[in-house]
Amino acid sequence: MLTYPHLRDGRFASMAQAAEEFRAVRQAAAEAAEEARRAAEAAPPTVLREIPAGPAGPPASLRDQLADGWDLVRGLDTAATVLARAAETLAARQEELHTVVRQATEAGFTVHEDGSVSAPPVDLNPLNEGPVVLLPWQFDEVRRRLAREAEAHAGAIAAVLARAVEEDDAFARALLAAGRPRTGRLATGAVPTGPVLVDETVLPAPGDPLAASAWWTSLAPAERLRHLAQHPERIGALDGIPARSRDRANRLLVGEARSRLERDLLRLLATEPEEILVDGVVPGTDHDDWRGQVERVRAKIAGLAALENRLGGGTGRPGDDYLLLALDLSGGGRVVVSVGDPDTADNVVTYVPGTGCGLCSLDGDLARAEVLHAAASGRAAGRTASIVWLGYEAPQDLLEAISPSFAENAAQSLDSFLRGLRVAREVHQPSNAAPVTAGAGQPADPAPGRPANSTVIGHSYGSTVVGYALTHGCRTAHRPVDRAVLLGSPGVGHHVAHAADLGLGRDRVWAATAENDLIRHAIDPLYPLAKGSAIHGTDPTDPVFGARIYTVPPGDPAFSETGAVPAHSQYWDSQALDTLAGIVTGQLS
CATH class of the missing domain: 3.40.50.1820 (Alpha/Beta hydrolase fold, catalytic domain)
Structure with a gap:
């Protein structure tokens, strides 16, 4: 459950960034699903036969697998929308919380980690420069007034937090619903739905193209999309799977790589060591090492910029x-x-x-x-x-x-x-050669x-x-x-x-x-x-x-x-x- 420290210190901008990443994954998934749909429409009717779906479940038709793929696209689309709305709403609640907390602290009250509020101390000495100065006969009246004000500040904090908790729960339910399929085998219970996240341990180890190819071939289209979306760094590095699948995965890493390099550069620039001169001329080794690190990070940023220009032509289009x-x-x-x-x-x-x-x-x-x-x-x-x-x-x-x-x-x-x-x-x-027919009137692969x-x-x-x-x-x-x-x-x-x-x-x-x-x-x-x-x-x-x-x-x-x-x-x-x-x-x- 959302707590006072979570709402006070939460970095909800990361939710907005996650929404953009979900949109990018959704776009890649939609392109793959549309490509599969066009291929299915162009294929002979006999191709839409029962084919192995791999370790995720029993045999499934190509039509069912396409439905699974579009389930994933819709889920990603919903997740992106929910995350964007959550980021906007919770950031607004956070601003409300900061406002009421600031009003309390500026009035001399203390806000604790659980959101409770205590009144400032009551000073009986009129010559003291403490937060409250009063004469002895005013003590009880002032103490009661401060207690009421502390209670009011705590109530304002609790009200903001309650609204935020209710909204956070609603967003959580919406995200869970986004992971539930609505069509195809997964929706009808033909295969177990299980968790939306996939197990990273099932991915093949790098360095064995034949094993990677066999594993990729065993997956249904929806399973491939889930792996690609959740583990792009692993899928993009697998030798033996189609080049365009690797490309879709690795493109998801470019924005994160750029952000990481920019953060590294800012960190380095903020920690420049003092330039110590030897004999008044030669910089000391600490500054030389720092300068070398800065130059290497800047060179990587330039290389990544060249890559992004090729991938999107500077327009954001692939x-x-x-x-x-x-x-x-x-x-x-x-x-x-x-x-x-x-x-x-x-x-x-x-x-x-x-x-x-x-x-x-x-x-x-x-x-x-x-x-x-x-x-x-x-x-x-x-x-x-x-x-x-x-x-x-x-x-x-x-x-x-x-x-x-x-x-x-x-x-x-x-x-x-x-x-x-x-x-x-x-x-x-596949080659351009005609397929060889197999038994029972079914064409071979x-x-x-x-x-x-x-x-x-x-x-x-x-x-x-x-x-x-x-x-x-x-x-x-x-x-x-x-x-x-x-x-x-x-x-x-x-x-x-x-x-x-x-x-x-x-x-x-x-x-x-x-x-x-x-x-x-x-x-x-x-x-x-x-x-x-x-x-x-x-x-x-x-x-x-x-x-x-x-x-x-x-x-x-x-x-x-x-x-x-x-x-x-x-x-x-x-x-x-x-x-x-x-x-x-x-x-x-």
Whole structure:
């Protein structure tokens, strides 16, 4: 029950924020339900047969499952309306309470934690500067008057609180009613309704795309929507489920991520340490550390702004060409964005950036994915999905980039992501082939979707990550991609002596390093004279490695007006971009 401290100190603005979040979830649920309805209308009548509904209940028809989905939409809509009204009403009651409490305290009365009120002390000494001054013969009369006033103040507080409790109870009943379905199986009791909240423990663990895909496939549409709405951070990170489902989940996280970063920045700005100068010139380390933290948070905010511009074009409308496949603010920030839908594209290319990458570098890295998408799409080779994968904690400077540990730690994540793309496509996207009929006149499920022409591009330290990912555990002879492209690479790991060790076939491993790219001079100090020596193994552009070398322009000279090492970042320019597009579309074989 609502109590005096709850009403006095409650932050009802958070209710209004929750209402907006419910509206966003409701919009995503409505879009999914409408998409399912259109698909059902377009399907043959025989498709509307009894199909397994998964662990939530007995078999259900597709028509019943669609009704369940619209139940959820209506419930979310009602919940958003109730929360918004509750926030407005209870905030008004809170203001009333503050007013009556202020009147009591300004008159010298004390309001206690339970809402009761006590009168100020009665002072018999006329020379005392206490709250009340009176002569002895006035004592009893004043005491009785103060007691009556205290009772009146307490009554005013109780009246406001009583109205607030009554309204709060009504809002609670309305929210409970919003969770009760009105149509479909859930309303008729065909399956147990249970609590509206879903059990987070039933979600599959990350890193197993096949298990995630099987779990997602087992869920009825309404169950999927509930999981997506209540655990978007878990659903958005699941490799193996459809890209658009991940996108819907991750978009729900963007506003919260922005608010969190803005709060972090405000907290830092409010706690700036004193700038201590050493010898009157150099700032002390405390201030340097603080400045570094501020710069990193501001860089993340800029990266998130670039992401929001892509997703909504600055208008609040979803960017249909962009799918947000992962979002995590931990460390340097991890984010995965696809230009185009990898579940339906003919060509899928995943670009893995290197040193210094993270949420802060998203704008530039996403621009590379965009220009490659445009170049590949212009080659009349079918639809292309161009993905930037910033799903790992990357080294942030050259000293850190000497260590292979960042690539070793990223290997499983990249391997899971690439396998998840293939699983999601093959399991959830039907091919154009006609379904094979099953017994009893029932058509079998559509054939699995055809695999895409898939490529992974590793740039700089990102190529080292690719090397470790493609050899991660060597669990199967089938690698998750068709080909790899290694650009400006410092090596793909000391455990990879030859292109064939990547498991793709040497004719499917491409490499290029610009003449003016200083990375070609980054040799292994332990083996400086070894053939093809590089920091992380063998230089992929050395003939001893056995990759297919393609020619790129020399790039701008180092320490020129275009930067310190401009050639290291010019593999997406003009001629080099055209060749890269030919490789990822399979037109250069």
